[in-house]
Amino acid sequence: MKALQGVEGQVQWGEVPTLSCDVGQVRIRIAAAGLNRADLLQRAGQYAPPPGASDVLGLECSGVIAEVGAGAAWQVGDRVCALLPGGGMADEVVVDARHVLPVPEGVSLVEAAALPEVYATAWLNLFQLAALQPGEKVLLHAGASGVGSAAIQLCKAFGNPCWVSVGSADRLAYCESLGAQGGVLRHDGLDDLNDFGPFDVILDPVGATYAGINIRLLAMDGRVVLIGLMGGREAQVDFGQLLAKRGHVLASTLRNRDDQFKADLIADLGQHVWPLFTEGRLKPQLARTFARADAHGAFEELAGNQVNGKLVLVMDDTLS
Known part of the structure; x- marks a missing residue:
């Protein structure tokens, strides 16, 4: 599959292996990925992924579930967003099912990519x-x-x-x-x-x-x-x-926390925070979107430190 990686201070698309979807995991076909300062640091070679995590850029994504591993409480076709240790800027990602949240009612898939991290x-x-x-x-x-x-x-x-x-x-x-x-x-x-x-x-x-x-x-x-x-x-x-x-x-850091810690955090968000989107008390702050072909432009925009809210890289505009 196609994925975005940091290479010598730049971002570069390349081919990476497709991972299996194991017990307790889900495979997400990615619609969009949020950009974060951690991605800038990783691009520059200053922030390595945690041991065992993908070296593909992207700490959050949204999309549609394409495969469900045994024991995961999701269905193929569910519209979701996910907190990731890496791997969000790719065609798809395999993630612990407990690190996934539904796209809130009234929020688009692209907007949802700006929420988890x-x-x-x-x-x-x-x-x-x-x-x-x-x-x-x-x-x-x-x-x-x-x-x-x-x-x-x-x-x-x-x-x-x-x-x-x-x-x-x-x-x-x-x-x-x-x-x-x-x-x-x-x-x-x-x-x-x-x-x-x-x-x-x-x-x-x-x-x-x-x-x-x-x-x-x-x-x-x-x-x-x-x-x-x-x-x-x-x-x-x-x-x-x-x-x-x-x-x-x-x-405090979040990326290198263990899976159970993140699962508990995501559960807490689902209980206390996610309902506020449906109520209109919280709103995604999407400053600008970029097509995947302009990933370099997205990273340069973020590096300029003039963004109000979030930037999102649209990975698959056929998903909605």
Whole structure:
């Protein structure tokens, strides 16, 4: 089958073997795949797949089930989306059936490709690891990103006022349209966030350059959840400030979690989050789609860091 891989810093289509569909798995004929920063890192040779995972790019996809392994609770023809450790940018993928969710009512297959990774990431880090409680205040760095746009909507749905840091006034307006209370432009500095804090939970994909300000902005018993290193990996911090606030710093990744952890997370999403799409309280934030022939253009668009929401690569436009 055809699949997209990272080769010497570029993306390249090639032939890869078709996998068997074993017990507890399903085969999905892929309609579309969401793009994530992890794909950029893998393309650059900086983020290897977990042991045993496909080296094909793509951490989420949507499509139609083409084969069901023994014990899997799906039917051939079901419209689904899936969280993947890799393999989403291909003609088809074989995945643990427990990592699959139905396409929400009213959501297209293409839109559904933009849901699993960002909503799983936002839900895991805000509501499971940080144990966000109703009314607690949240700060989302890179608020207009795919994860940020999902997190804003979840905060609004579950009663958590949130603020953002972003790169432009247009992106701030976008975040506010989703439900953010306000925020700051990062090139103006982050000190004005003091006007909105302190924050009970801070979700940070930036890392080193934001480490000090995060601790200063933290509320008593607050939690910083680190999910990326866009701003570097080494920083000097004042542990005295952290100790005085009884603060917590959590570091979190999703891709290398084990199958049972992901199954439990997907089940939680299905119970608490997916119904909100049907109710219209959550909406896919699809910024732009690209044809599979323009995979290079899709990756360059994402690398430009100007995307509000998600980019999706359409793999098979005959599926609907």
